[in-house]
Amino acid sequence: MRILGIETSTPVVSVAAAEDGQVLGEFSLTTRQGHMEHLLPLIDQLLTSLKLSVRDLDGYAVSVGPGSFTSLRVGLATCKALAHAGKKFVAEVPTLDVLAWGLQGTEGLICPLIPARRDEVYTAIYVSSPGGIKRLSSYLALNPKDLTERLRGQLQAKITFTGEGAQLYQDLLQQDLKDNAVFADPARVWPRAGFTAIIGIKILAEKGGKEPGAVQALYVKPPAIRCRRT
Numbered sequence: 001m002r003i004l005g006i007e008t009s010t011p012v013v014s015v016a017a018a019e020d021g022q023v024l025g026e027f028s029l030t031t032r033q034g035h036m037e038h039l040l041p042l043i044d045q046l047l048t049s050l051k052l053s054v055r056d057l058d059g060y061a062v063s064v065g066p067g068s069f070t071s072l073r074v075g076l077a078t079c080k081a082l083a084h085a086g087k088k089f090v091a092e093v094p095t096l097d098v099l100a101w102g103l104q105g106t107e108g109l110i111c112p113l114i115p116a117r118r119d120e121v122y123t124a125i126y127v128s129s130p131g132g133i134k135r136l137s138s139y140l141a142l143n144p145k146d147l148t149e150r151l152r153g154q155l156q157a158k159i160t161f162t163g164e165g166a167q168l169y170q171d172l173l174q175q176d177l178k179d180n181a182v183f184a185d186p187a188r189v190w191p192r193a194g195f196t197a198i199i200g201i202k203i204l205a206e207k208g209g210k211e212p213g214a215v216q217a218l219y220v221k222p223p224a225i226r227c228r229r230t
Contacts, residue, residue, distance in 0.1 A: 005197025008075030009067025018197035061200020089209030091200035108157035113165025148176035
């Protein structure tokens with residue numbers, strides 16, 4: 001099975017093609033506001049470099065968040081349009097799972113953090129196992145201080161933090177958790193479309209994907225949109 005993975009939930013725009021559990025190629029670019037401008041050209045460059053076309057793809061995988069609402073919409077809309085045109089199925093891949101996947105083989109607990117509104121972070125707790133990454137908690141939106149209080153009461157092993165939120169709140173995490181707080185290498189703190197594609201292959205093979213029109217963003221809490229009063 002050959003699929004295209006799309007990741008736009010953070011400031012990194014990333015696309016990758018994978019086949020049978022192996023990444024064939026991956027392009028990534030950091031941009032704060034240029035997701036719409038760069039995504040399609042990156043897809044075109046990737047497929048051209050691999051001498052592939054969208055007709056050679058068996059499906060798609062897209063990161064569905066949580067993350068930046070605006071940039072998520074770019075990835076979702078693009079993936080749904082391509083999949084609809086090619087009559088292909090789509091695997092929904094949570095961004096926190098993608099971040100945790102990059103820390104396979106890590107001992108202890110794994111905790112990806114993505115900045116959210118109102119000084120909160122999106123997070124979940126994982127552990128690396130022989131079969132891959134296993135999620136131990138639900139997807140959460142918490143104040144970082146509340147997170148460390150929860151962890152202090154349950155922590156029996158070191159915990160490795162990753163993601164943009166881990167960089168943002170590193171001082172607090174170290175202060176509250178002391179030597180139990182470990183931080184991923186800076187090269188691993190951004191979600192990669194290569195992992196999105198690999199996870200997507202597993203989802204498509206084991207559970208089947210979704211029709212493009214049924215694909216939705218993962219909202220740990222509703223986006224902060226206010227209606228104008230009339």
